[in-house]
Each structure stands twice: as structure tokens, then as C-alpha cells.
Amino acid sequence: MLWFKCGEILGGLALAVLCLAIVLGGYFFSVEHTPSENTSDLCSMAEASEDNIEKFRKENNMAFIVGYTGETGSALVKQLAKDKIFKKVVLIGRRQVKLPPEIGPEFEQKQVDFDNLDKYADVFKGIDVGFCCLGTTRGKSGTAGFVKVDFDYVLKSAELAKAGGCKQFHALSSQGADKDSRLLYTKTKGQMEEALKVIHFPRLSIYRPAVLMVNREESRPLESIARFFLVPIAKMFPTAITTPMDVMVKAMVNNVVSPSEKTVELLDNKAIHHISGISVKCNK
Numbered sequence: 001m002l003w004f005k006c007g008e009i010l011g012g013l014a015l016a017v018l019c020l021a022i023v024l025g026g027y028f029f030s031v032e033h034t035p036s037e038n039t040s041d042l043c044s045m046a047e048a049s050e051d052n053i054e055k056f057r058k059e060n061n062m063a064f065i066v067g068y069t070g071e072t073g074s075a076l077v078k079q080l081a082k083d084k085i086f087k088k089v090v091l092i093g094r095r096q097v098k099l100p101p102e103i104g105p106e107f108e109q110k111q112v113d114f115d116n117l118d119k120y121a122d123v124f125k126g127i128d129v130g131f132c133c134l135g136t137t138r139g140k141s142g143t144a145g146f147v148k149v150d151f152d153y154v155l156k157s158a159e160l161a162k163a164g165g166c167k168q169f170h171a172l173s174s175q176g177a178d179k180d181s182r183l184l185y186t187k188t189k190g191q192m193e194e195a196l197k198v199i200h201f202p203r204l205s206i207y208r209p210a211v212l213m214v215n216r217e218e219s220r221p222l223e224s225i226a227r228f229f230l231v232p233i234a235k236m237f238p239t240a241i242t243t244p245m246d247v248m249v250k251a252m253v254n255n256v257v258s259p260s261e262k263t264v265e266l267l268d269n270k271a272i273h274h275i276s277g278i279s280v281k282c283n284k
């Protein structure tokens, strides 16, 4: 009798898992195969990236990165060290770190107090391109701490950058960002995007990656487990809900060097994949 009941429960569970897999598979499939309207433009940017890098390099621009000690920030530092598109890169953070040996002398660390960022206005002066990879989690910093980093610090950095003459500001947001969302994370990201638009940079690029696929230095066990399950999904549906870190930072570089008439550009996950020229073949 007990055996019979267990069999029934297991059968029900298996059916529920199968239904969930079908629904999720259908969702990922539809996200993966929904065409983006500007695919060919984005693919052209990836194709022209070598020429664009060459031209951009000759302009001798300077850049800063806030959040350079994080996963995206440090990957971006390495990508910039490889592509050498800036004559100088100022790394702005709350602490200094030992940089890897491949990072050249054009990278300079500046330690600041983000609660008193106005005092460090000079650090942002005369820099052509700003990258913002700042961010924390509610689990790590609490609700108020999360909003402080992901909204206040981002905005303050952007304001000082604009006042200092920044021509391009590239900010990391997230897939699903929506100022009217009921979820704190996506709502804060959406509000941050809206506030950045009001600063009126000559060029503002907002990136909305999905789950960033990277082996985190910091221990976040739940994220690691989630990423483990995302690996097969990323293989089947590469642009649906994952963004490999090399794709993320190469997309930022290819975008910076591409001439653009747009004052505000919003790059969703698919666009990030296309511009990177790494993971998605544009002629597909």
C-alpha cells in the first residue's frame, strides 16, 4: 500500500518536472528565436571592430572604470589591457588591489570614499569615457545598502563624470530592468537607467545582460548552484538568459569604438551577444 502511494507521488513529481521543463524550454526557445530589429547593424559593428579599434586608438582617449574590483570590472580591465584602446585608464574604487602582471602602466588606481564622492571630483575630470560596473546584492548589503550602491553611487559617479567632460558613459544594468517593477532589483536598475538619461551625456550606453557566466572569486553558493544548472541551457539557448563574461566585456569594447549618432542606447542581452562578435554567428 505504502509502496503504491510512493509510486503515485513519484509519478506525479516526474510529471510536474516534465511539464516545468516543457514550459521553460518553450520560453527559452521563444526568447532565443525572437529576432532583434537591429541585428544587422549590431553584427556590422562586430565585423568592423578591428578597424574601429585601430581608429579609436589614434584618438588617445582616457577612460575610468568604477567597480573595477568586481567580476565584470576586472574582466573589463583585462580586455582593455589587451585591446589597448585608451592612452590612460583610471580605476576608481573603495580599495586598491594587486593588479595582474599583464596590466600596463597606463592603468592607475584611485581610492575614493563613495559616501563623499564630491570630494573626489578631480578624479573624474577630463576623462572621455566612463564605465560603471558597480553593484551589490540585497543579501550582502541589505535593502538600503543595495539602493545606495546600485542607484546613488552610480548616479553620483555619472554626475561627476558629466561635470568633468565625459563624452561616453557605459553603465551595467540588468535584463528585466523596469522602473515600475515590483521587485527591488529590477526596479532599482530601471530607476537608475532613467536617472542616467536625465544627465544628458553626449552618448549613454546602458547594458542589460542576463546572468553573467563567470567563476566568481567571492563565494556565493546559491549563484554557483544556479550557474551549474544554467550551463546546459546556455549551450542550447545562448542568448536567452546567460551572458558569458568574455562576451560582456568584448561587447563593451566593440561598442565604445563604434561611431554612433545615438545619445542613448539600450543594449539587451541579444544585442550584447551580437556586438561582441564572439558567441552568436551573425549570419545565422
Ligand SMILES: NC(=O)c1ccc[n+]([C@@H]2O[C@H](COP(=O)([O-])OP(=O)(O)OC[C@H]3O[C@@H](n4cnc5c(N)ncnc54)[C@H](OP(=O)(O)O)[C@@H]3O)[C@@H](O)[C@H]2O)c1
Pocket: 066, 067, 068, 069, 070, 071, 072, 073, 093, 094, 095, 114, 133, 134, 135, 136, 149, 150, 172, 173, 174, 175, 208, 209, 210, 211, 212, 213
Ligand atoms: N552577476 C550577474 O549575474 C549580473 C547579471 C546582470 C547584471 N548584473 C549587474 O552588473 C553589475 C556588475 O556585476 P558584477 O557581478 O560584476 O558585480 P561584483 O562582482 O559584485 O562587483 C561589484 C563592484 O561594485 C563595488 N562595490 C560593491 N559595493 C560597494 C560599496 N559599498 N562601495 C563601493 N563599491 C562597492 C565592488 O567593490 P569591492 O570589490 O570593493 O566590493 C565591485 O568593484 C552590477 O550592477 C550587477 O547588478 C550582474
